[in-house]
Amino acid sequence: MKISEALNILNITNYSIHTIHNISLNELKKYYHIQCIIYHPDKNNKDEDATLLFQNINCAYTTLKELITSYSETSENSENSENNANDDLLVLFFNFIINFYSNSDNVANFKQDINNFKVKAHIHIKALLTNLFEYFSIAILEDLYHYLVHYKKNQNDNTNDNTNIYNAVIEIIKTILEEKLEAHSIYILTPNLLNLLNSEIYKLEINDALVYIPLWHNEMKFENNIIKIEPLLDDTITIDEHNNIHYTYYNKYSNIIDLVNAKSNIFIDLADQTIEINISELKFSPYQIYSVKHKGIPKINTLNILDNTHKADIYFHIHLS
Structure with missing residues (x-):
């Protein structure tokens, strides 16, 4: 579920997709509880959509909770390590400058310093990208991964530097994606075209709970479960x-x-x-x-x-x- 969708479902108007990480967990719970009270199936038993609406509210809460928890942990853990990485990078850069001017004839030192600088810069950028991609949902990471793999295959510039950059980014995304998927149970539904044209809803039992899945969607989330809908279609x-x-x-x-x-x-x-x-x-x-x-x-x-x-x-x- 997209962050903007979750904000709308929980009726959170004083935060945007850019500032929602600033919300406290207690404040998020208040928004969640208000929507639960309004749309709880027990209070709306005559409404056929009540269970699905309640399911949507739960999904929105889970999405935002994971986001702010992840942001909080990353902010605390990465601030010191990021500062240390910047300091190390700065030291290497100054070593390179000092050796360049004081030992201009020493080609070996020059090459070693610049190589050390490149290696450290690569690690620093890798850490930055890893922290960035951690915030992305599984759906976005999957789309990004497939796009980069496809783009890499079709690009005209096949120089070693560019190839290495693409491979590194693709590998980072792949690793994060695998880690996220390990924490989820994945269900794959394979409806046919008739199921989609008839707007059919599939009843899926997950951990003794009955989950309603509109088959014309691509992917849905329920608690720590991901439901993917992959229609079986003719080649045409x-x-x-x-x-x-x-x-x-x-x-x-x-x-x-x-x-x-x-x-x-x-x-x-x-x-x-x-x-x-x-x-x-x-x-x-x-x-x-x-x-x-x-x-x-x-x-x-x-x-x-x-x-x-x-x-x-x-x-x-x-x-x-």
Whole structure:
């Protein structure tokens, strides 16, 4: 869950995503208890969404609690070590300057000093990045890791320095991600496209608690458990970050001409739906996109995880040859 979402759910208005680490644990508990009193399922037993809303409140509290606890511990432990690291780095730099001017002919000393400086700087930067990435959620770390791996594979600059930098950052993220995942139990749900189009909610039992999972979401968190939703889709179908469906369609010009002559259209089966694409709206082009608005799977509403009223779009990527 994003920090901004957690703030909205707990109705915390006097802190922002940039200042929430300043809130005390007792103050956070007050916000949490107020929302629990208002939305507790026992007081709202006629409301079908009460249990899920309460679950959302619990998730928001857990997210912010982990954040401020992590920040507090890191601030206390890292202040002295960071100062020491800065001092060590400064000493190495001055040694390099002194040797450079007093022993200008001593190439060996010069190289050794600059190498020591580079090694220490690398360690210092590594510690800084490690502290920074510790604050990121598992979802953000996963996205960042996959992005950097993909970017590294496709970059044109393959110099040793750049490669080493990418490898170091990727390794830091990977290590932190593995440590965070070890502290969680992970559940993976694999719905099909029909489950998503029907806005289905899956009931998952975790530690004797019944957790409701809207299948059109990507990932949810309950206490120390992570629930990932990874739909099983045909090779021709993908779903983007906005929950739009992308369908890749191949056909031949000759077949399209036959359909035009027969005054017929293109019909594509999508789960239990049959989508009609009007031939007259297409161009005779090797590639084009045909969109069907608001007929896809629900858009994700982070303030109300059960909201399925707003549907995303369906995009047909039409390739003709």
